[in-house]
Amino acid sequence: MDYADTIKKIVTRISPSPTVFIRSFGCRLNVSDGNSLLGKILDMGFTVTNDVNCAALIILNTCAVRENAEKKVYGVIGELKHVKEKNPDVIIAVCGCMIEENHVAEFIKNTYRHVDFCFGTFAYGKFPELLYNALTTAEFQCDNNKYPTDFTDFNLYQDNVIKADVPIMYGCNNYCSYCIVPYVRGRERSREVSDILSDIRSLTDNGFKEILLLGQNVNSYGNTLLPPTPFSSLLKQAAEIPGDFKIRFMSPHPKDMRKDLIDIIAEYPKLCKSIHLPLQSGSNRILELMNRQYSRETYMEIVKYIRKKIPGCTISTDIIVGFPSETEYDFEETLSIIKEAKFYNIFSFIYSKRVGTKAADLPDKTTAAEKTSRMTRLLSLQREISTELYAKYVGKTLTVLFDGTSKTEGLISGKSDEGIIVEAPGKTDKIGEYRKVRITGSHNWALHGEIL
Ligand code: 5AD
Numbered sequence: 001m002d003y004a005d006t007i008k009k010i011v012t013r014i015s016p017s018p019t020v021f022i023r024s025f026g027c028r029l030n031v032s033d034g035n036s037l038l039g040k041i042l043d044m045g046f047t048v049t050n051d052v053n054c055a056a057l058i059i060l061n062t063c064a065v066r067e068n069a070e071k072k073v074y075g076v077i078g079e080l081k082h083v084k085e086k087n088p089d090v091i092i093a094v095c096g097c098m099i100e101e102n103h104v105a106e107f108i109k110n111t112y113r114h115v116d117f118c119f120g121t122f123a124y125g126k127f128p129e130l131l132y133n134a135l136t137t138a139e140f141q142c143d144n145n146k147y148p149t150d151f152t153d154f155n156l157y158q159d160n161v162i163k164a165d166v167p168i169m170y171g172c173n174n175y176c177s178y179c180i181v182p183y184v185r186g187r188e189r190s191r192e193v194s195d196i197l198s199d200i201r202s203l204t205d206n207g208f209k210e211i212l213l214l215g216q217n218v219n220s221y222g223n224t225l226l227p228p229t230p231f232s233s234l235l236k237q238a239a240e241i242p243g244d245f246k247i248r249f250m251s252p253h254p255k256d257m258r259k260d261l262i263d264i265i266a267e268y269p270k271l272c273k274s275i276h277l278p279l280q281s282g283s284n285r286i287l288e289l290m291n292r293q294y295s296r297e298t299y300m301e302i303v304k305y306i307r308k309k310i311p312g313c314t315i316s317t318d319i320i321v322g323f324p325s326e327t328e329y330d331f332e333e334t335l336s337i338i339k340e341a342k343f344y345n346i347f348s349f350i351y352s353k354r355v356g357t358k359a360a361d362l363p364d365k366t367t368a369a370e371k372t373s374r375m376t377r378l379l380s381l382q383r384e385i386s387t388e389l390y391a392k393y394v395g396k397t398l399t400v401l402f403d404g405t406s407k408t409e410g411l412i413s414g415k416s417d418e419g420i421i422v423e424a425p426g427k428t429d430k431i432g433e434y435r436k437v438r439i440t441g442s443h444n445w446a447l448h449g450e451i452l
């Protein structure tokens with residue numbers, strides 16, 4: 001049965017212009033999954049609404065990476081009870097990483113009776129069937145079976161017209177001991193090079209100016225292809241596509257950050273000079289417990305090679321504070337490598353225990369207050385470093401892709417090639433093109449400038 005077509009007929013009978021509200025939590029890859037799903041729903045005759053109270057269909061695409069992310073989702077699902085009370089016809093679906101955790105799926109089923117169906121990250125392809133069933137019966141459904149990934153069942157819909165996301169691989173084989181991803185996203189699998197290149201061509205032909213290549217471990221791309229194709233080769237072929245656009249990628253793992261990849265980034269102007277390289281900890285003992293497969297010394301060798309081959313390339317990172325058994329000494333090791341590496345930005349997280357991961361079994365005696373105090377110290381150190389690094393851009397000219405307006409009236413905002421937020425006085429007609437900007441001022445989080 002063609003579920004999509006039947007749904008189109010059913011929903012247009014209920015309402016001439018049925019609307020969908022979708023909210024994705026978590027990482028960019030999850031947002032991209034949400035957009036792909038949304039693209040398919042729009043093809044069924046729905047239009048997007050930003051108001052849950054007006055929606056015929058509500059979808060929450062969830063994230064399981066930390067407890068806070070899950071709590072946020074539970075809060076939003078709870079609020080939807082009132083929406084369903086006011087509009088009993090609304091269909092509410094919860095999907096994504098949380099649904100892959102059986103205890104979570106069970107909890108949602110038993111606690112939130114207003115949810116019509118749930119589906120996991122392997123079951124996006126089952127969405128039309130689940131929606132059809134929800135429209136025709138009142139039974140709660142949950143599908144978190146591990147279906148094989150169908151790379152053709154993918155929609156390139158983007159939530160904006162300037163920057164586009166292109167997933168290149170799914171899943172992860174690394175099993176970092178704190179991380180839920182291999183359990184909720186499965187083993188690593190890569191899309192074909194030709195499919196990815198064709199997506200990039202089609203997006204850039206349609207005017208997109210920045211392509212973000214996405215994967216949970218982007219630089220181990222290609223291991224499952226026949227023949228295996230290294231990420232550096234994909235990146236080179238992508239950078240050779242003609243057109244006025246640039247390419248970023250997220251997130252690489254330091255253990256797969258080979259020199260040939262850095263050389264390619266250095267060689268091609270289309271590849272942005274900004275690398276997000278998650279470190280997690282500066283202590284070799286903690287890195288070992290995390291199963292990260294590199295030491296602080298090998299991490300710093302990569303940083304030095306990047307700095308030598310690509311002068312001006314910015315490096316940002318992720319840090320986990322308070323991993324089980326982290327001592328004051330371990331934490332100081334993290335502070336010391338932060339001082340040495342001089343990241344232009346750090347995304348820092350307090351360790352969150354995830355059921356089913358290896359680290360969940362490790363004893364954790366550090367108090368919550370101590371973890372918060374370490375986090376405050378880390379943030380304050382990074383603020384000093386960012387302030388110092390950003391001030392050095394004053395007087396220089398950067399290339400910036402403006403993609404929106406700033407919170408401050410009269411300013412537009414975008415990102416430089418180096419991945420730094422830049423704000424400048426300007427009208428919206430300056431949005432969507434690369435502009436040369438002379439930097440006139442700096443904060444610890446952004447630069448200010450004048451469009452030349
Ligand atoms: N607790 C805290 N932070 C985590 N991350 C992943 N798993 C956890 C966890 N259990 C962080 C890592 C990763 C980023 C996306 O989220 O720093 O790089």
Ligand code: SF4
Pocket residue numbers: 025026027028029030062063064065097180181184185
């Ligand atoms: Fe969250 Fe990880 Fe799933 Fe992304 S892959 S949504 S970060 S749990």
